[in-house]
Amino acid sequence: MRLSAAHLTRPKVGEVENGDGVLVRREGPYTLLAVVDALGHGPAAAQASAEALRCLGQVALSSSVASVAEALHVALKHGRGAAAMLAVFDGHTLHCAGVGNVELRTVGTRVPVLPTPGILGQSFRTLRTLSTPLVVGDRVALFSDGLSFRVDLEQVRTQSPDMACAFLLERFGRTTDDATVLVADVEPS
Template sequence: MKVSESHVIVPKDGEQLSGDAVFVRHLDRSSLFAVIDALGHGDRAAETSAVALDALKETSGNPGVGELIDLLHTRLRGTRGAAAMVCVCRDGQLEGCSVGNVELLSLGTRIPWVPSPGILGASLRRTRIFEVKLVPGDRLILLSDGVSPRIEPSLLRGQNAHDACRTLMSKYRRPHDDATVMVADIEL
């Protein structure tokens, strides 16, 4: 199976830089994607999310989600910290973990996830990793807390991932915070 994704990041009103970030890496049989939401907004938050992106860029092979969360927690020590949703899709199997308040919605297969309490880089006790088998046609939506998760799925009917991101951002963005939407479509 293939993962086709698109995303949009918008800084808090009045800011030039966003503390939100997206990481995507497609390999032969797997895709790694993550939404990072550094605490706060502006320059210092953007610096924190850059540390997280650098850590993910330095990984090689096909690490598991637990290993990636541990890496982010270690690398973000000494920063203001971050929330994140990290997912790996390998051969149609989705493995993921959320720390903090980054949301995952699914239009299709029900995904039984529960966020892990804590802040990457500061306090993290127990991670809750979920696994689920996906099917072609599933659509995953990852949202930072700058976007309301109370979406109306019918608004996205017939839209490609890029257009769906734009629709979600225009309808559900909270201007008082950095906002990120990622849409990942599961294809054959």
């Protein structure tokens, strides 16, 4: 199986630079889905988010999702820190970890990931990870706290990932914060 993904992100109204970052990265059989929300907004947050994405662009996806989170924590040690939701799909199983105010929701297979309280680059409790097998037809969405946690994926169940992202950002996005949404569908290989 493989993931078909799309994402949208926008800065807080009145800002030019965005402190949220998003990445879909494929490495062999692995696909990384990541949404990063650096503390605050504006240029300093955008710089922290860019540093996080640089780290995520280099870390080995064959390692555990906990190792990916630890690498991100180390990379952000000298900056302002960030929240992040990370999901690594190996073709069968979704391995998830989140720190801070970020969400992962699904339609289809239930993936009850609970983000760990804290801030990457500063401090967080023992990282909670979860691994769940997925099936064709499942949909996964990751989003920052720039979207209301009332996000309803059933409203976009039949839309493409691109259209779903556009609807969710428009309908549930907050103008008082940077906002990012990533939607991925599990498809046959």
